[in-house]
Amino acid sequence: MPVANTEIAELFERYATLLEIDGANPFRVRAYRNAARTLENLPQSAVSMLEAGEDLSELSGIGEDLADKIGAIARSGRFDELEELQDDLPASLAEIAALPGIGPKRVARLYEALGVERLDELEKAAKDERLRKVEGFGARTEQKILDEIARRAGRQKRYRLASAEQMAAPLLAYLRDHPGIKEAEIAGSYRRRKETVGDLDILVTAARDAEVMEHFVAYDDVEAVIAKGSTRSTIRLRSGLEVDLRLVPAVGWGAALHYFTGAKAHNVQTRQIAAAKHWKLNEYGLFDGDERIAGKTEEEVYQALGLAYVEPELREDRGEIEAARDGKLPELVTVEDLKGDLHCHTRASDGRDDLETMARTARERGHAYLAISDHSQHMRLAGGLSAKRLREQLRAIDELNRGFDDFRLLKALEVDILEDGRLDMDPDVLNELDLRICSIHDALDLPGDKQTERLIKAMDDPRCNVVAHPTGRLINKRDPYRLDLERVMEAALERGCFLEINAQPQRLDLNDRHARMAKEMGLKLAISTDAHSASGLAFLRFGIDQARRARLEPDDVLNTRSWPDLQKLLCRN
DNA sequence: GCCGTTTTCGGCCCGACTGTTTTCAGTCG
Numbered sequence: 001m002p003v004a005n006t007e008i009a010e011l012f013e014r015y016a017t018l019l020e021i022d023g024a025n026p027f028r029v030r031a032y033r034n035a036a037r038t039l040e041n042l043p044q045s046a047v048s049m050l051e052a053g054e055d056l057s058e059l060s061g062i063g064e065d066l067a068d069k070i071g072a073i074a075r076s077g078r079f080d081e082l083e084e085l086q087d088d089l090p091a092s093l094a095e096i097a098a099l100p101g102i103g104p105k106r107v108a109r110l111y112e113a114l115g116v117e118r119l120d121e122l123e124k125a126a127k128d129e130r131l132r133k134v135e136g137f138g139a140r141t142e143q144k145i146l147d148e149i150a151r152r153a154g155r156q157k158r159y160r161l162a163s164a165e166q167m168a169a170p171l172l173a174y175l176r177d178h179p180g181i182k183e184a185e186i187a188g189s190y191r192r193r194k195e196t197v198g199d200l201d202i203l204v205t206a207a208r209d210a211e212v213m214e215h216f217v218a219y220d221d222v223e224a225v226i227a228k229g230s231t232r233s234t235i236r237l238r239s240g241l242e243v244d245l246r247l248v249p250a251v252g253w254g255a256a257l258h259y260f261t262g263a264k265a266h267n268v269q270t271r272q273i274a275a276a277k278h279w280k281l282n283e284y285g286l287f288d289g290d291e292r293i294a295g296k297t298e299e300e301v302y303q304a305l306g307l308a309y310v311e312p313e314l315r316e317d318r319g320e321i322e323a324a325r326d327g328k329l330p331e332l333v334t335v336e337d338l339k340g341d342l343h344c345h346t347r348a349s350d351g352r353d354d355l356e357t358m359a360r361t362a363r364e365r366g367h368a369y370l371a372i373s374d375h376s377q378h379m380r381l382a383g384g385l386s387a388k389r390l391r392e393q394l395r396a397i398d399e400l401n402r403g404f405d406d407f408r409l410l411k412a413l414e415v416d417i418l419e420d421g422r423l424d425m426d427p428d429v430l431n432e433l434d435l436r437i438c439s440i441h442d443a444l445d446l447p448g449d450k451q452t453e454r455l456i457k458a459m460d461d462p463r464c465n466v467v468a469h470p471t472g473r474l475i476n477k478r479d480p481y482r483l484d485l486e487r488v489m490e491a492a493l494e495r496g497c498f499l500e501i502n503a504q505p506q507r508l509d510l511n512d513r514h515a516r517m518a519k520e521m522g523l524k525l526a527i528s529t530d531a532h533s534a535s536g537l538a539f540l541r542f543g544i545d546q547a548r549r550a551r552l553e554p555d556d557v558l559n560t561r562s563w564p565d566l567q568k569l570l571c572r573n
Numbered sequence: 574g575c576c577g578t579t580t581t582c583g584g585c586c587c588g589a590c591t592g593t594t595t596t597c598a599g600t601c602g
Contacts, residue, residue: 141592
């Protein structure tokens with residue numbers, strides 16, 4: 001497998017951290033970080049761009065030098081400069097720099113003064129009260145470091161969006177409940193609907209004498225108050241999730257919302273536009289000298305800068321600023337655009353509810369159709385259907401459909417793609433279905449070329465319509481299969497197959513970057529819940545979140561269509 | 574190290590909070 005963009009980004013990121021500890025020019029450090037981010041957000045692989053003869057130095061933040069370095073890494077899989085630097089500075093210093101409150105300067109000082117290279121050595125030095133003897137460190141910092149190391153031992157770094165939502169919603173309601181608080185919104189990556197969030201940034205406006213910060217830190221799910229000031233406080237919830245609250249003036253509400261929604265790189269861009277007009281944009285507003293010329297609403301800020309309003313999901317510095325300037329922003333798909341759901345399970349395999357409950361719930365949710373796609377027999381643990389049991393289900397679906405005039409259950413199956421790429425069901429039975437969802441559930445660790453061939457072979461079968469959860473990743477739990485997704489997408493496009501954005505909160509597969517790659521290739525996607533219960537049908541909106549981040553418009557999504565239109569699209573002959 | 578209707582050299586976003594200081598450096602977002 002070629003070197004992935006994320007691997008190169010990781011190398012640059014590590015290099016940047018060590019450079020920083022080494023005391024290098026901070027702008028040089030930033031250049032590596034910027035390049036890492038550009039690579040991570042790139043819809044196609046840098047290596048394939050190089051092979052196609054494209055000039056990487058045309059990418060933003062990548063100049064001649066870094067383009068050469070990417071080329072060298074692509075060829076050798078190694079980053080020589082990083083290895084050289086690691087001869088002087090142990091790579092493990094980066095872990096110490098990752099502790100909150102510890103930055104490159106303090107890491108360097110600890111390394112020089114105490115020879116501390118690793119976290120366990122740092123912990124020992126803190127316990128021996130040797131840290132407090134180092135200039136710039138005191139007893140409190142020593143204790144903070146010990147607490148942090150202890151806490152770190154059993155904690156995930158980032159929270160899945162849906163998990164964060166479960167903690168955020170009641171907290172937001174608690175804040176809005178306070179009579180002195182006028183407006184309260186969650187900004188940050190949560191508002192951008194990123195698949196995972198590291199912490200929550202909440203903004204509020206309030207009456208002058210409202211004791212907002214007291215109310216905030218008194219929330220009963222607070223485990224620790226990390227900071228408490230008059231305009232900003234930070235707490236840690238019992239789950240470990242940290243929450244920042246900022247009290248902002250109402251007159252600058254829009255500017256604050258914009259500033260704290262980010263992403264950082266998007267903000268830098270907008271601030272540069274302001275600077276070019278000799279204005280200043282900060283979290284309090286857009287200023288011409290001392291005069292505030294915008295800031296009450298986000299719309300006002302964008303408009304003053306000569307930009308169309310950019311939806312939060314797009315604010316990642318992935319070309320949205322240019323699009324906003326040129327009036328070329330996409331009309332993002334919304335959950336209301338979806339006419340139905342193309343992937344779910346019932347009690348017949350590993351779902352919890354029966355056909356009728358699933359149908360009734362989907363119809364109540366406003367769906368015009370719901371594809372019933374239980375597992376095929378290869379998925380023994382999930383109670384996969386044999387041809388016989390599937391045919392029984394098809395009869396039951398016909399029976400139920402007779403009772404609806406504004407809704408339809410679609411006959412489908414989540415067919416296992418066997419290790420050799422064949423579909424796990426008799427072709428004659430597959431032909432009786434409205435559509436076939438195909439997916440991989442075993443032999444996840446095949447080499448990348450084998451896994452890619454397997455998927456393409458499955459799509460060679462004219463019965464294959466949609467490849468479900470195409471990369472198999474589980475957020476924070478399981479990496480994607482080794483797979484050449486670009487080849488898979490090309491093959492899907494050639495064959496009239498489609499891929500899925502699986503809306504299960506732990507899957508979100510395809511992710512935002514891959515979905516955007518599909519869009520740019522002209523490949524349409526299904527957004528499906530893969531619900532295993534009637535309540536799971538509500539997950540569609542998490543799929544929509546990622547689709548919007550990928551710039552998908554209604555036309556890019558299969559299930560924005562009525563069933564007759566969708567049926568035409570699915571027909572492969 | 575990148576980048577240019579501010580510049581091919583000299584900039585590169587900036588304000589709040591903390592802890593260790595006693596006027597500020599370091600860190601963070």
